[in-house]
Amino acid sequence: MKKLLLASAAGALLAGAAFAEEVKLGISLGYTGPLESMSPSMEKGAQMAMKEVSDSGKFLDGSTVVAVTADNTCADAAASVAAVERLVTSEGVKGIMGGMCSGETIASLEKVGVPNGIVMISPSATSPALSTIDDKGFFFRTSPSDARQGDVMADIVLARGIKSVAVTYTNNDYGKGLADSFVKAYEGKGGKVTINAAHDDGKADYSAEVAALAAAGGDALVVAGYVDQGGAGVVQGSLDTGAFDTFVFPDGMVSQAAVDKFGTQLENSFGQNPTAEGEGHEKFVAMAKEAGFDGTSAFAGESYDAAALMLLAMQAAKSSDPKVYKDKVMEIANAPGEKIYPGELAKALELLAAGTDIDYVGATAVELIEPGESAGVYREVDFKGGKLNTVGYH
Amino acid sequence: MDILNAGVALLNFVVVPAAAYGAQLALGALGVTLIYGILRFSNFAFGDTMAMGTAFTIMVTWAIQALGIAIFPLPTALIALPFGIAVTALIVLFTDRIVYRFYRRKKVDPIVMVMASVGVMFVMNGLTRVLIGVEEIRFDDGARFLFSVQDFRAWSGLTEGLSLRVSQLLTLIITALVCWGLFVFLNRTRTGKAMRAYSDNEDLALLSGIDPDQVVRITWIIGTALAVIAGTLYGLDKTFKAFNYFQILLPIFAAAIVGGLGNPLGAVVGGFVVAFSEVAITYPWKKVAGYLFPDWQPEGLLQLLSTEYKFAVSFVILIVVLLFKPTGLFRGKSV
Numbered sequence: 001m002k003k004l005l006l007a008s009a010a011g012a013l014l015a016g017a018a019f020a021e022e023v024k025l026g027i028s029l030g031y032t033g034p035l036e037s038m039s040p041s042m043e044k045g046a047q048m049a050m051k052e053v054s055d056s057g058k059f060l061d062g063s064t065v066v067a068v069t070a071d072n073t074c075a076d077a078a079a080s081v082a083a084v085e086r087l088v089t090s091e092g093v094k095g096i097m098g099g100m101c102s103g104e105t106i107a108s109l110e111k112v113g114v115p116n117g118i119v120m121i122s123p124s125a126t127s128p129a130l131s132t133i134d135d136k137g138f139f140f141r142t143s144p145s146d147a148r149q150g151d152v153m154a155d156i157v158l159a160r161g162i163k164s165v166a167v168t169y170t171n172n173d174y175g176k177g178l179a180d181s182f183v184k185a186y187e188g189k190g191g192k193v194t195i196n197a198a199h200d201d202g203k204a205d206y207s208a209e210v211a212a213l214a215a216a217g218g219d220a221l222v223v224a225g226y227v228d229q230g231g232a233g234v235v236q237g238s239l240d241t242g243a244f245d246t247f248v249f250p251d252g253m254v255s256q257a258a259v260d261k262f263g264t265q266l267e268n269s270f271g272q273n274p275t276a277e278g279e280g281h282e283k284f285v286a287m288a289k290e291a292g293f294d295g296t297s298a299f300a301g302e303s304y305d306a307a308a309l310m311l312l313a314m315q316a317a318k319s320s321d322p323k324v325y326k327d328k329v330m331e332i333a334n335a336p337g338e339k340i341y342p343g344e345l346a347k348a349l350e351l352l353a354a355g356t357d358i359d360y361v362g363a364t365a366v367e368l369i370e371p372g373e374s375a376g377v378y379r380e381v382d383f384k385g386g387k388l389n390t391v392g393y394h
Numbered sequence: 395m396d397i398l399n400a401g402v403a404l405l406n407f408v409v410v411p412a413a414a415y416g417a418q419l420a421l422g423a424l425g426v427t428l429i430y431g432i433l434r435f436s437n438f439a440f441g442d443t444m445a446m447g448t449a450f451t452i453m454v455t456w457a458i459q460a461l462g463i464a465i466f467p468l469p470t471a472l473i474a475l476p477f478g479i480a481v482t483a484l485i486v487l488f489t490d491r492i493v494y495r496f497y498r499r500k501k502v503d504p505i506v507m508v509m510a511s512v513g514v515m516f517v518m519n520g521l522t523r524v525l526i527g528v529e530e531i532r533f534d535d536g537a538r539f540l541f542s543v544q545d546f547r548a549w550s551g552l553t554e555g556l557s558l559r560v561s562q563l564l565t566l567i568i569t570a571l572v573c574w575g576l577f578v579f580l581n582r583t584r585t586g587k588a589m590r591a592y593s594d595n596e597d598l599a600l601l602s603g604i605d606p607d608q609v610v611r612i613t614w615i616i617g618t619a620l621a622v623i624a625g626t627l628y629g630l631d632k633t634f635k636a637f638n639y640f641q642i643l644l645p646i647f648a649a650a651i652v653g654g655l656g657n658p659l660g661a662v663v664g665g666f667v668v669a670f671s672e673v674a675i676t677y678p679w680k681k682v683a684g685y686l687f688p689d690w691q692p693e694g695l696l697q698l699l700s701t702e703y704k705f706a707v708s709f710v711i712l713i714v715v716l717l718f719k720p721t722g723l724f725r726g727k728s729v
Contacts, residue, residue, distance in 0.1 A: 032528075037530065195678075195695065197701055197702075199701070202637050202641045203641055204415070204418075204419075204628070204632075204642040205632075205672070207407070207408075208676045208701050209701045211408060211411075211673060211677050212700075214681070215403075215677065215695060216678060216695055236633075237411070240539075240557055240559060241406050241407055241411070241543065242542070242555040242557060261633075
C-alpha cells in the first residue's frame with residue numbers, strides 16, 4: 001500500500017513536471033480600432049515579461065513561452081469573441097493577457113474564456129460590471145474598477161472647490177461606467193452635474209457635443225474619454241470655442257499625449273490615473289527604455305504584470321493548466337512572501353520552484369482584492385507649465 | 395446687447411463649426427458623386443483614399459519643414475498638397491489599372507464594382523497604417539486663430555465669445571474655389587463636357603468619338619484631388635488619424651445621397667445639410683433662450699434631441715429625402 005502511494009505520488013509529480021513544453025500565451029489587444037495607438041506598448045510590456053520568464057530557463061522545468069497575438073478591435077465584441085476563440089481553439093493557448101476594453105472583454109470572457117476554462121488577465125478593462133460578472137475564478141485584472149475611480153475623482157474635484165461640472169463620456173462600457181460612478185459620488189457629496197452626455201469615438205466632428213456642453217455650463221468639464229479619440233476632440237473644441245478652460249481628466253485622458261497636444265492650455269486642469277509609485281514602476285520604465293518602448297505609456301506596466309502573474313501562477317501550481325493555476329493567482333500577487341519587482345521574474349521562478357511564497361509587486365504595485373482586481377492607487381496630476389505634474393496619491 | 399450675445403453664442407457654437415465641417419463633407423461628397431456619376435459605382439475606398447493622400451501630404455510637409463520653408467501664417471501643408479495629390483493620383487490610377495479596369499471591361503453590375511472597392515479600401519487602409527502609423531498626427535503649423543474668444547470679448551465687450559480659426563476660414567475659402575473651378579471645368583471645357591456626356595450616355599459618348607479611357611483617368615484624378623484636399627483640410631482643422639477617415643465615409647455618403655448622387659451641386663448642398671442638421675438639431679437652446687427672454691428660467695436644457703442622436707438625425711433626413719424624392723434634393727441618379 002505504501003509503495004503504491006509512493007509510486008502514484010511520484011507518478012503525479014512526473015505528470016506535472018516531467019516534460020519541458022512550449023507554453024502558448026494569448027495576447028488579446030485592439031491592434032486596430034479606437035485604442036490602436038496604445039496597443040503596441042502594451043504588447044511590448046507583456047512580451048517583455050514572457051521573454052524574461054522564457055529566457056530564464058527556470059520556468060516549469062525549462063519550458064518556453066510563446067506569445068500569440070490576436071486583434072480584438074476593442075470596439076467590436078463579435079470580432080473580439082472570434083479572435084479569442086481562435087487563440088483558444090486553434091492555437092491552444094494556456095491563458096490570455098487581455099482583453100483591452102471593457103465591452104469586448106466581457107463578451108470574450110463570457111463566450112470563450114469561462115466556457116473553455118481559460119484564465120484571462122486584463123491589464124486595462126476597468127468597467128465596474130467586471131467586478132460582479134460570474135467568472136468562475138478565471139478572470140483577473142491588474143487595473144482597478146472605475147467604481148473606485150469615480151469616488152476618488154469626486155473627492156479631488158470637490159477638494160479644489162469646484163461645485164458644478166458638465167460631464168461627457170465616451171459611449172462604451174468604460175466611459176458610461178466611469179461617468180455614472182462619478183456622477184453618483186459627486187452628487188452624493190453635494191456637487192451639481194449640469195449635463196451628463198455621451199460622445200462617440202472616432203467621429204468626424206464634435207461641434208454638436210461641445211455646443212451642448214457649453215450651453216449646459218458648469219465650472220469644469222469632466223472628460224471620461226480617450227486622449228487619442230473623442231475625448232481629445234471634445235477638449236479641443238471646448239478650448240477653441242472658449243466653452244471651458246478647466247478640465248478634469250480620468251485615466252483614459254491622463255497621458256503625455258494630452259500634454260503634447262494641448263500644452264499650456266491645460267493650466268487649470270487636473271486629473272487622476274491609477275498608477276504605481278515607487279521602485280517597481282521606475283524599474284519597469286528603465287527596462288522598457290532598454291527594450292525600446294515607452295514604459296509610462298498607458299497600461300504598459302499593467303500588461304507586463306498581467307503576463308507575469310499568469311506565468312508565475314503556473315510555476316506556483318507546477319502546471320500550465322488554467323483550471324489548476326487559476327487558484328494560485330491571488331496567492332502570488334499578495335503578501336505574505338518575498339517581494340518581486342520587474343526584472344526579478346527569474347528569482348521568483350526559483351523561489352516558487354523551491355516552494356517559497358512570493359508577493360508580486362511588479363510594475364504597478366499589484367495588490368489584488370476580491371474578486372480578483374487591483375485595489376488601485378490613484379495619482380492626482382495637474383498640467384501646470386505645460387507639463388504633467390504629480391500632485392499626490394489617493 | 396442680449397440679442398447680440400444670443401447671436402454670437404449661436405455663431406460660435408453652431409454656425410461657424412457646422413460651416414467648416416459642412417465644407418469638408420461637401421468636398422468629399424463632390425468626389426464621391428463624381429465617381430458615381432461617371433464610373434457608375436459607389437467608391438467605398440474613398441475615405442481611405444483621403445487618409446492615404448493626407449498621409450503623403452503630411453510626409454511632404456515634414457520634408458518642406460525640414461528645408462526650413464514656411465508660409466506663416468498659413469500652414470505648410472498647403473504647399474505640400476499638390477505633391478500629395480500627385481502621388482495619390484498615381485496610386486489610384488494604378489488601382490484602376492489592376493482592379494477596376496478588369497471589371498469595367500467585363501461590364502459587371504455596379505454592386506460588383508462596389509465590392510471590389512471595399513477590397514481596395516482594406517488594402518489602402520493597411521497601407522496607410524504601414525506608411526505613417528496609427529497614431530494621431532498634428533501638422534497644422536501656421537497660426538491657429540484668426541481671432542480667439544479672448545480677443546473677441548476684449549474687442550466687443552460682450553459676455554459671449556466668438557473664435558474663428560485659420561483652418562476654418564481656409565476650409566471655406568478653398569472649398570468655394572474648388573467648387574467654382576470644378577463647375578467651370580465641367581461646364582466650359584471640352585474634357586468636362588466629354589465627362590458629362592460619358593456620364594449621361596456611355597454608348598452615345600463613344601459614338602461621338604470620346605475616348606473612354608481618358609474620361610476615366612481624368613475622373614480618377616479629379617476625384618482623388620478632391621479626396622486629398624478634403625482630407626488635408628479636415629486633418630488641419632481637427633487632426634490626422636487614419637481611423638477617423640474611415641468613419642467620415644458615412645456622413646460623406648449621406649451628403650452625396652441627400653443631394654442626389656451624381657449631381658455636383660447636390661453634393662455641396664448635401665454636405666452642408668448633413669453638417670448643420672448634426673450640430674443644430676441637438677443644440678440646447680437654454681443659453682440662447684436665457685439671453686432672449688431674461689425673465690424666463692427654463693428647468694431643462696431645451697434640447698430637442700440629445701447629442702447621441704446626431705447621426706440618427708442625418709439619416710432620418712436621408713430616409714425622408716429618399717422616400718419623397720428618390721433621386722435626392724437635386725436631380726441625381728436614383729440609388
